[in-house]
Amino acid sequence: MATFRTLSTGDVIRVAIARYLKFYSHGFVDLSWLNRFCGSVPGNFSEEDVKDVELMYCLLVSAEKIGSLQFDSASTFLNQCEKFSSKYGSSVQRIVHYFTEALREKFDLETGRITSKGAKGEENMLLYPEVMVVNLKPALLACFLELPFYQATRFAGMQAIIESVAAAKRVHLIDLEIRSGAQCMLLMQALATQHEPQVELLTITAVGTTLRHEIEETGKTLAYFAKTLNLPFSFKVVMVTSLKDLNENLFELHKGEVVAIHSSITLHHMIRLPNCLESVIRVLKNTNPQVMVVTEIEANDNLLSFEDRFFEVLFYYSTFFDCMEDCMSRSDQNRMMVEELLGQAIRNIIANEGEERIVRHMKIDAWRAFFSSFGLVETELSMSSLYQAELVVKNFACGKGKYCTFEKNGESLIVGWKGSPHLSLSVWKFHQDKGREGFIHHVFGPGPLSVYKVSWDPLSTLKLGSVSVPVSVSRRSTAEKKMEGKTREDLEKSGMIDTWLGKHSLLYTGATRHPFILSIRDGTVDLSSFKTWLGQDYLFVREFAPFVASVLVKAWKESDDSYGDREVILGGLASLNDEVEWFKREASKWGVQLSSISPQKANENYCRFLEYLMSPEVGYTVAITAFWAIEAVYQESFAHCLDDGANTPRELRETCQRWGNDGFGQYCLSLKKIANRRLEKASEDARLVDASKEVLNKAEVALIRVMEHEVEFWNMSRGGS
Numbered sequence: 247m248a249t250f251r252t253l254s255t256g257d258v259i260r261v262a263i264a265r266y267l268k269f270y271s272h273g274f275v276d277l278s279w280l281n282r283f284c285g286s287v288p289g290n291f292s293e294e295d296v297k298d299v300e301l302m303y304c305l306l307v308s309a310e311k312i313g314s315l316q317f318d319s320a321s322t323f324l325n326q327c328e329k330f331s332s333k334y335g336s337s338v339q340r341i342v343h344y345f346t347e348a349l350r351e352k353f354d355l356e357t358g359r360i361t362s363k364g365a366k367g368e369e370n371m372l373l374y375p376e377v378m379v380v381n382l383k384p385a386l387l388a389c390f391l392e393l394p395f396y397q398a399t400r401f402a403g404m405q406a407i408i409e410s411v412a413a414a415k416r417v418h419l420i421d422l423e424i425r426s427g428a429q430c431m432l433l434m435q436a437l438a439t440q441h442e443p444q445v446e447l448l449t450i451t452a453v454g455t456t457l458r459h460e461i462e463e464t465g466k467t468l469a470y471f472a473k474t475l476n477l478p479f480s481f482k483v484v485m486v487t488s489l490k491d492l493n494e495n496l497f498e499l500h501k502g503e504v505v506a507i508h509s510s511i512t513l514h515h516m517i518r519l520p521n522c523l524e525s526v527i528r529v530l531k532n533t534n535p536q537v538m539v540v541t542e543i544e545a546n547d548n549l550l551s552f553e554d555r556f557f558e559v560l561f562y563y564s565t566f567f568d569c570m571e572d573c574m575s576r577s578d579q580n581r582m583m584v585e586e587l588l589g590q591a592i593r594n595i596i597a598n599e600g601e602e603r604i605v606r607h608m609k610i611d612a613w614r615a616f617f618s619s620f621g622l623v624e625t626e627l628s629m630s631s632l633y634q635a636e637l638v639v640k641n642f643a644c645g646k647g648k649y650c651t652f653e654k655n656g657e658s659l660i661v662g663w664k665g666s667p668h669l670s671l672s673v674w675k676f677h678q679d680k681g682r683e684g685f686i687h688h689v690f691g692p693g694p695l696s697v698y699k700v701s702w703d704p705l706s707t708l709k710l711g712s713v714s715v716p717v718s719v720s721r722r723s724t725a726e727k728k729m730e731g732k733t734r735e736d737l738e739k740s741g742m743i744d745t746w747l748g749k750h751s752l753l754y755t756g757a758t759r760h761p762f763i764l765s766i767r768d769g770t771v772d773l774s775s776f777k778t779w780l781g782q783d784y785l786f787v788r789e790f791a792p793f794v795a796s797v798l799v800k801a802w803k804e805s806d807d808s809y810g811d812r813e814v815i816l817g818g819l820a821s822l823n824d825e826v827e828w829f830k831r832e833a834s835k836w837g838v839q840l841s842s843i844s845p846q847k848a849n850e851n852y853c854r855f856l857e858y859l860m861s862p863e864v865g866y867t868v869a870i871t872a873f874w875a876i877e878a879v880y881q882e883s884f885a886h887c888l889d890d891g892a893n894t895p896r897e898l899r900e901t902c903q904r905w906g907n908d909g910f911g912q913y914c915l916s917l918k919k920i921a922n923r924r925l926e927k928a929s930e931d932a933r934l935v936d937a938s939k940e941v942l943n944k945a946e947v948a949l950i951r952v953m954e955h956e957v958e959f960w961n962m963s964r965g966g967s
């Protein structure tokens with residue numbers, strides 16, 4: 247990964263355009279339209295930046311000369327580009343290399359040097375994306391894992407589906423391009439851990455035009471995964487020669503099923519096929535889906551002139567190459583293979599016109615116009631989906647996720663790299679009675695972007711605009727289920743906490759069904775991870791005690807004694823003494839030297855968060871919500887290790903009992919009841935007082951933060967940072 251450049255590739259293009267305008271502005275050609283591509287760029291250039299700018303300048307002039315049919319001078323500049331660009335060099339050299347190849351092909355076509363376009367094999371790859379996926383599977387997979395934006399849209403998109411189907415007993419997911427099926431696993435995991443209502447059947451139908459065998463293999467993997475989750479599951483394949491032949495009767499739909507549609511980077515393949523998109527949307531509408539989640543490439547190269555197309559595509563692919571430069575090493579073979587593939591797409595877009603243009607993309611504005619014409623209604627991505635996106639990118643080494651940017655466009659999310667758009671993620675509801683069918687003209691040119699950045703500063707409340715309408719899902723913990731019949735009155739009244747758990751179900755599952763916990767449950771736990779957890783949790787509990795004391799003080803000040811909150815909290819505080827002693831005994835049993843352990847980063851971060859919760863600016867309602875969440879994650883996690891079917895090693899059962907026993911479950915229920923009562927009061931007051939709205943907002947953030955810290959704590963125990 248290169249660190250000596252000060253300019254991104256986008257900056258290099260902007261500087262090169264500015265330079266180009268300076269030289270050519272006295273000419274006869276009106277170049278004022280290029281001004282819109284110039285933006286502000288940093289002032290200090292390194293030596294490499296200067297070389298990059300010169301190279302980019304040559305590329306711009308080559309394009310301009312070809313566009314204005316000045317082939318002799320175009321040739322001179324193209325020769326320069328060929329000489330100084332390289333597919334092994336910096337991201338600028340690489341992008342210039344591939345664009346030069348594309349311009350050379352255009353040059354040869356325009357000057358009659360060649361007539362047929364591209365090598366046949368390459369065309370096949372572009373025509374049949376599934377074939378490309380198979381041929382380049384390991385390389386694509388590697389890039390998919392290394393580049394944060396794909397993971398961000400996958401998690402956020404699946405969260406939107408989970409929220410939409412949460413109340414259903416029978417769920418049917420139609421996936422227009424299933425690939426490895428990793429996205430389906432997220433849904434399966436969430437449904438398997440959903441207690442109420444219990445899912446009776448999940449059906450996944452994969453749609454494909456080729457590679458039946460690969461799709462079926464994915465189906466087998468998913469079926470195996472479902473079995474491990476104890477999730478009733480059925481996998482179907484719908485194969486068609488062309489997507490135009492898709493028909494709702496091909497789907498085995500059943501009464502009472504809730505249908506959801508997932509389309510990730512698929513629909514744009516149909517843009518070039520007359521009436522194909524229209525026909526597919528009509529068919530999907532006839533399946534009466536609850537929701538459709540679409541991820542698409544946020545680029546516009548469909549109906550533009552050569553010049554406009556050149557710049558649009560240059561900026562789009564520069565972002566892509568920049569991201570790879572930031573996240574992968576220059577010698578990475580997977581990166582090079584994927585760049586080759588992108589090079590083919592660039593060649594196709596730049597050099598070809600009409601039917602020869604296989605690669606076509608549309609931005610969210612055009613998709614919006616298209617879907618709206620079928621009566622589809624764009625739906626806001628929930629806060630929880632946005633949170634999933636934010637959370638997942640944080641796990642990437644390159645920039646710890648801070649380069650992966652999120653902007654809102656309408657109700658949809660634009661995921662970019664350092665502010666340059668890359669993918670759009672949108673959620674659609676179908677209204678059966680609406681629709682002006684027929685594709686209206688594509689809408690080009692970006693509309694006003696209502697830009698916001700998701701902020702997760704513990705000291706701030708959510709800056710996501712209004713908190714989205716809560717999904718009414720009741721999720722009950724293992725202990726709650728066990729106590730069925732005993733405290734039914736309490737259980738049946740599902741409050742704000744359940745609503746939030748429904749909204750943030752993926753995160754809650756992440757915290758309570760973490761691989762560390764699952765490894766205890768299935769007996770494969772690595773003992774060194776267990777010992778790490780033991781030592782670190784001992785340190786955590788010592789910090790946790792003053793936090794519980796601070797909640798007690800707040801209860802004293804802010805709550806009426808008649809509710810009995812103080813006794814519950816005092817009981818929890820008292821038991822911590824015993825807990826600290828237990829840690830000491832357990833540590834000596836496992837040979838863990840507590841005195842020589844210092845807190846790891848994740849532990850320190852969590853303790854810093856506790857300190858914040860202790861501060862006077864955090865009121866009782868927020869503090870008790872966080873307190874419940876901290877205890878509940880352990881209760882739910884360890885109780886899972888004692889469930890029927892658990893294979894927890896005998897020596898670890900006592901540990902699991904500590905937090906998984908029914909008494910601790912009761913205690914968590916009491917805390918939950920207190921938190922729900924306070925939150926209910928706050929939501930009643932919120933109608934009148936803004937401060938109460940803020941309390942609710944803060945409490946929801948605190949709950950999310952706790953779950954996030956818990957995930958990081960488990961990660962740390964397994965040897966993460």
Ligand SMILES: Cc1ncc(CN)c(N)n1
Binds near residue numbers: 876877959
């Ligand atoms: C990290 C953590 N979270 C929760 C708990 C339960 N008190 C704990 N001991 N440690």
